[in-house]
Amino acid sequence: QVQLVESGGGWVQPGGSLRLSCATSGFTFSNYGMNWYRQAPGKEREYVAGISLAGDRTNYADSVKGRFTISRDNAKNTLFLQMNSLKPEDTAVYYCKNAANYWGQGTQVTVSA
Numbered sequence: 112q113v114q115l116v117e118s119g120g121g122w123v124q125p126g127g128s129l130r131l132s133c134a135t136s137g138f139t140f141s142n143y144g145m146n147w148y149r150q151a152p153g154k155e156r157e158y159v160a161g162i163s164l165a166g167d168r169t170n171y172a173d174s175v176k177g178r179f180t181i182s183r184d185n186a187k188n189t190l191f192l193q194m195n196s197l198k199p200e201d202t203a204v205y206y207c208k209n210a211a212n213y214w215g216q217g218t219q220v221t222v223s224a
Contacts, residue, residue, distance in 0.1 A: 113137035113213045120205060120218030127197050127222070133190040133207030133215055140188040141165075144210040147181060147192045149203035149220075159205070160192065175201075197222045 119131040131147070144163055150156040160181040161170045169181050180193040190207050197220075204217040 113209075113211075115207050115209065115213055115215035117205060117207055117215045117218040120220045122221045122223070123197055124224055125198055125222055128193070128195045129197065129220060131192040131194065131205055131207075131218060131220075133192075135188045135190070135207075135209070138209065138211070138213070140183075140209075141185040145181075145183060145190045146208045146210075147190075148206045148208060149201075150206070150217075151200075151203040154203075156206070162190070194220070199223055 114136045116134045117131060119129060123129055141164060144161060146161040147159040148156050149159050159172055159175055160179055162181045162183055166183045171179060178196045182191045199222050202220060202222050204219050206217045207215045
């Protein structure tokens with residue numbers, strides 16, 4: 112049974128940082144590219160970042176480039192998203208997804224003063 116479980120969300124002030132994790136099981140993690148998406152209230156889900164199987168290639172949405180870093184630990188079957196210099200517009204539910212289109216349940220990130 113494929114499972115993706117996000118954690119690490121919460122409330123943070125503008126300019127702060129959070130690190131999201133996505134613990135996975137039920138599939139061979141190192142064989143799949145992985146992605147982060149987010150969905151803000153009243154908006155469509157949008158792509159945030161992606162990472163290759165070995166973690167040597169990454170890609171980011173323009174809105175987060177230079178502030179967010181995606182990484183993975185294939186030995187621990189875990190995906191990460193380091194988020195720095197957070198802005199109120201980063202407020203959303205953040206989801207991880209594997210290349211076979213399995214999604215986690217999401218973790219809420221709220222950025223406000």
